[in-house]
Amino acid sequence: MTKAQDFRAMTVDQLDDELVKLKKEQFNLRFQKATGQLDNTARVRSVRRDIARIRTVASAKRADAQAKA
Structure with a gap:
């Protein structure tokens, strides 16, 4: 299991x-x-929970990128 913190360090x-x-x-x-x-x-x-973590972090990054644009 990977932590959400590890996923936050990745790009979209x-x-x-x-x-x-x-x-x-x-x-x-x-x-x-x-x-x-x-x-x-x-x-x-x-695996199911890691998928959920990735989706959560990715959507937050995409929303942040749209807010800056």
Whole structure:
């Protein structure tokens, strides 16, 4: 699990890349769960929360950039 502070240090483009990576991992974890191959069930929760953290930080950065413009 990554902290929101780590995400705040990233640029919006880096956050978008990280979001894509986590969405792929989430898909793979769901697929593993459906086929009964998932070992670490807690990882599903942590990935979901990291996705939420990234979306929150990215939207705040975008809103800040629009306010400055």
